[in-house]
Amino acid sequence: MFINNRITRLLGVDYPVIQGGMAWVADADLAAAVSNGGGLGVIAAGSMPPDLLESQIAKVRTLTNKPFGVNIMLLSATADAALEVVERNRVPVVTTGAGAPGKVIERLKPLGTKVIPVIASVAHAKRVEKQGADAVIAEGMEAGGHIGEITTMVLVPQIVDAVNIPVVAAGGVAEPRGVLAAFSLGAEGVQVGTRFVCACESNAHKAFKNEIIKARDRSTAITGASTGHPVRCIQNRLTREFARLEKAGASVEELEKLGTGRLRAAVVEGDVEFGSVMAGQSAALVNRIQPAAEMIRELFEGTQEMFESLHRFSNH
Numbered sequence: 001m002f003i004n005n006r007i008t009r010l011l012g013v014d015y016p017v018i019q020g021g022m023a024w025v026a027d028a029d030l031a032a033a034v035s036n037g038g039g040l041g042v043i044a045a046g047s048m049p050p051d052l053l054e055s056q057i058a059k060v061r062t063l064t065n066k067p068f069g070v071n072i073m074l075l076s077a078t079a080d081a082a083l084e085v086v087e088r089n090r091v092p093v094v095t096t097g098a099g100a101p102g103k104v105i106e107r108l109k110p111l112g113t114k115v116i117p118v119i120a121s122v123a124h125a126k127r128v129e130k131q132g133a134d135a136v137i138a139e140g141m142e143a144g145g146h147i148g149e150i151t152t153m154v155l156v157p158q159i160v161d162a163v164n165i166p167v168v169a170a171g172g173v174a175e176p177r178g179v180l181a182a183f184s185l186g187a188e189g190v191q192v193g194t195r196f197v198c199a200c201e202s203n204a205h206k207a208f209k210n211e212i213i214k215a216r217d218r219s220t221a222i223t224g225a226s227t228g229h230p231v232r233c234i235q236n237r238l239t240r241e242f243a244r245l246e247k248a249g250a251s252v253e254e255l256e257k258l259g260t261g262r263l264r265a266a267v268v269e270g271d272v273e274f275g276s277v278m279a280g281q282s283a284a285l286v287n288r289i290q291p292a293a294e295m296i297r298e299l300f301e302g303t304q305e306m307f308e309s310l311h312r313f314s315n316h
């Protein structure tokens, strides 16, 4: 089974699923596993100095012949350097996050690289369409990490109405019901992050994966709203300390100091007590560690089955 729509044709993949560009988690191993499973694997440049990014791009090419992407986190100090590496290495697809991707589109379009910005509002979606984006990822506030303010359920249909380029839904999508819902809202693809953290091929620390597996409906919290960079994480001593400081009116500098290095501590060292365990609300829907290819097959076979039974819904 494969799906033929504007997203699969744009990306050259069998299934319209893009792996989230998760800093410290999304390396060549995870990206290759997702691409080999028929989706679009993505290397996150956010946590990588340019030479490491370059070697990870070379590595992914040894692990798969399929298309892959690189995510450029625009808040990152290394975003400009990442853009140069991506240009030089002729990466097929780039996703961007946490900022305005005008320059990225301008530099990569002439090379034939497809650019797909993550956006969290209607105005931003319209702006990137005008700038030449090939598609947009509409990310709702159920997502993990740095987030906007609108839910996926309400954001996606507004973006679908506002732009002509294809829309990929993100935030809260971890299983077939979410995929079918996203398509019902007019999306032509989904971006999945939290569930792929728990892929066998993900190098996230096993304690980090275990926090996602254990998570329940109210396990995540948003910190940093007062700094202008709200971030969703699984609650722990760090999020409680963050909330305490925010309530006490701490400065942006103090709050940023508390956050520095905490994502690496959680993902790489497994410090889930005082690290930043970024994850979406869909963590509550993720219950096991399995190969990425199996996740993708389950997502789309399940969606197909549900779609067929919906056709017969009046006969239940």
Ligand code: TUI
Binding pocket: 023, 046, 073, 075, 096, 097, 098, 099, 100, 118, 119, 120, 124, 139, 144, 145, 146, 147, 148, 229, 231, 259, 263, 278
């Ligand atoms: O970027 C993400 N998620 C992330 S980045 C990240 S690393 C980080 N670490 C510490 C503090 C902050 C970040 C962890 N998770 N998702 C994509 C995303 N982009 N979500 C929301 C947006 C967004 C928000 C506002 C994109 C554009 C935007 O406005 C741009 C404009 O010009 O209006």
